Amino acid sequence: MIKTLLIANRGEIARRVIRTAHRMGIRCIAVYSDADADALHVREADDAVHLGPAPAAESYLLADKIIEAAKATGADAIHPGYGFLSENAEFAEACAANDIIFVGPPAQAIRAMGLKDQAKTLMEDAGVPVTPGYHGENQDPAVLKQAADTIGYPLLIKAVAGGGGKGMRKVEAAEGFADALESCQREAAKSFGDDRVLIEKFITSPRHIEVQVFGDSHGRVVHMYERDCSLQRRHQKVIEEAPAPGMTPDVRAAMCSAAINAAKAVNYTGAGTVEFIVDGSGELREDGFYFMEMNTRLQVEHPVTEMITGLDLVELQLHVAAGGSVPLQDQISIRGHAMEARLYAEDPDAGFLPSTGPLDILRLPEEDAHTRIDTGVAEGGEVSLFYDPMIAKIITFDADREGAAYMMAYALDEVGVYPVKTNAGFMRRAVLDEDFLAGRVNTGFIEQRLETLVPAGLDLKGLGFAALASMIEAGEGDDVDPFAIADGWRLNAAPRLRNRFVVGEETVEVGLRLDGSDMRVSAADAELRINSVEGDFDAALYHFDAEAEDGPLSADVLRMDAGFLVSCRGDTRLYAFPHPEADADAAEAGGVIKAPMPGKVLAVNVKAGATVAKGDALVVLEAMKMEHALTAPRDGVIGELGAVAGAQVAEGDVLVMLADEAED
Known part of the structure; x- marks a missing residue:
């Protein structure tokens, strides 16, 4: 029995492990970097050990320091979570050399599956189909x-x-x-x-389906059915679900059998995931899936498997690590359907660039029988540029797939985050997409629908609710005095109001016309009618429930010094009050390329005086472990260059000045 467990990780997975370990009566030790000194996982642990500076290479990736921390605190086991050292064979060996239980597979299994080329050869020999x-x-x-x-x-x-x-x-x-x-x-x-x-x-219309496997030290390997992780962006999973849509008993049996064979080929113990690339061009076939890789650790998306099986996979990890056995296969069954949405700190409107900074506002759904929230941050915390940009995992469950999807939409409705931007609205649109609801998914789903999942133009709903809050604040509301509004009012016309808000760098004029409980919003030659608006507000917070052409909607509007912060259908935007210089700033912005987030300049592709076309990549910036190309917003000539390869830059730093023509 494990008595003291050190969690060699951070954030939501550290909290997830602590939650189960505490329920099992296990003492928990956290580790932390400078950036995480006040993190939730540190507060919730029984003890905590400081590792070093914020960069992972100077803290969470220091195997020697983690081993020292385990020995100093009397930990008899280490849970690596996922990422960091979770698939590091040398770390697993170091644990064993120091008589510390590594809550994961043996080092030889990690090595066998760690290199994709060797793993494919091994799978071919084991009779597992490969691409x-x-x-x-x-x-x-x-x-x-x-x-x-x-x-x-x-x-x-x-x-x-x-x-x-x-x-x-x-x-x-x-x-x-x-x-x-x-x-x-x-x-x-x-x-x-x-x-x-x-x-x-490259498989045409590929789907990504993976099988959760579990092995023990007694030679038994079982599966816990499959998950579909096809909704991805840039090969990063966004929405996962279990079971996979369109799965048949015969295909499930073939795929799960192949996954068990893969695990047995490396004498696997603990939790693992065998991932398959699947031909999704038609119905699933027994000969239409291929081994892609095996993740020798717990997966980010493990909660959907827990929801449909009723098992606690972390508890089973700890049980197996202490010498226990996995359940018999016929003791593992599934019910209902579960989905997980990864709430990322990123800006879909800006090409999904990472969004870092303080979480002044963080509103997540309430947990209940249908909704689970796994997060590592709280309101008042921060999304750091040093680590993964995931704020939370939102998991929903219902009797069937459609119910789980609608539960997810309802949950994403409740998300409100500021000033960090998130992908909540983007994911809400995805789970309500007609093809998604019909189970027509593949790894290209998001790219093929970007125009609808990330709609261009103004959000008339958000503008309308900001304008309505402005009307209420001005004392007009339900009892509008037409003579007090200088908006061209006419006798017998419905009450109306015109407002100007700054959205991003654009100043927008919005018209609002009230007709009983209905509301008409107009801006930029577009109009939207919202029916049956009802308000419930107190002090600076307004809540509206309404009926739109595409169904019911609700909105929360918070009065801030800078303007109105509107959260509606997962999208949270600030509709700012205009500044006298706003129009001039917006006009100038077309020639200024600024760093959209803190990061490191990897490459500068242009020189002063060079002629560039709209869309040309000017600077490559590295942030949140990914590369981002900053492109020219229009045709022009490079004026001044503030970017230097290898330099660290802060958000808002001017990297390139674009002129209309070369200076003499």
Whole structure:
């Protein structure tokens, strides 16, 4: 029995492990960096050990310091969570060498599955279907190009030591291979210290379906059914669900059997996930799935499996690590349907750029029988640029898939975050998409629907509720005095109001017309009618319930010094009061390229005086463990350059000044 457990991780997964361990009567030790000194996981642990500065390489990735912390606090086991050291074979060996239980698989299993090329060879030998491709030792670019031409396009280049979508590039045609290979190798070397790659045939309409497996030290391996993780953006999972839509008993049996064979091939113990790429061009087939990789750890999306099986996977991890057995296969069954949405600190309207900073406002759904929230932050905390940008996991459950999807939409309605931006509204639109509700999903789902999932233009609903709050604040509300409004009022016309708000860098004039309990909003030659608006407000907080053409909606409007903060259908936006210089600032902005977040300048692709076209990549910035290309907003000539390769920049720093023409 484990008595004291050190959690070698942070954030929501550290809190998740602490919650179960405490229920089991296990004492918990947290570790933390400078950035996490006051984090929730530190507060909730029984003891905590400081590791070092904020960068993970100077704190959470220091295996020696974590081992020292475990020994100093009397921990007899270490749970690595996911990420960081969770799939580090040397760390697992170091635990064993110090008589500390590593809550995970043996080092040899981690090594066997850690390199994608070797894992594919191992799976072929075990009779597990693998994707056609090249996973040889020869990494000469000419050899790789020849292999790619033989496999055929489109294809994927993948880092052999990769994960999380890093070190992966899709290549549509032969002429794009060389650049994609170079980019992939550079990212792989930086992320994993290994620039080797493999090449896979790109499966048409691919789906990503994975099987949760569990092994014990007594030789038993069981599965806990499948999860569908097809909704991805840039190879990063966004929405996961269990079971997979369209799954049949025969395909499930074949896929789960293959997953167990994969685990047995490496004498696996503990929690693991066998991931398959699946042909989603039609109905699922027994011969239509291929081994992709095995994650030798607990997955971010494990809660959906817990919801449908009723099992606590962390409890089972700790039980197995202490020498216990997994359940018999026929003791594991599923009921209902579960979904998980990853609430990220990112801005969909700006190409999903990371959004870091303080969480002055953080409103998440209430937990109940249908909704679970896993988070590592609280209001007043901060999203740090040093770690993953996930704020929370929102998990919903219902008797069937449609019910779980609507539960998710309701939950995302309740999200309100400021000033950090999130993807809540984007995910709400995704789960209510007609094709998603019908189960027509694949890994290209999001890219194919970006125009509807991230609609361009103004949000008339948000503008309307901001204008309505402004009317109420002015003392007009239900008892409007038309003679007090200088808006061109006419006898027998419905009450109306005109307001100006700054949205981003644009000043927008919005018209609001009330007709009984109905509301008409107009801006930029567009109009929206919202029916049956009812208000409930106190002090500076307004809540509205209404009926729109696309169904019921609610909105919370918070009066702030700068304007009205509106949260509606997952989207939270500030509709600011105009500043006298706002229009001038907006006009100038088209020639100023600023850092959208703190980060490191990886490359500067232009020189002063160079002529550029709209869309040209000017500067490459690294932030939140990803590369971001900053492009020219219009045609022009590079005036001043504030960006220097290798330099750290803060959000808002001017990197490039764009002129209309070269200066003499």
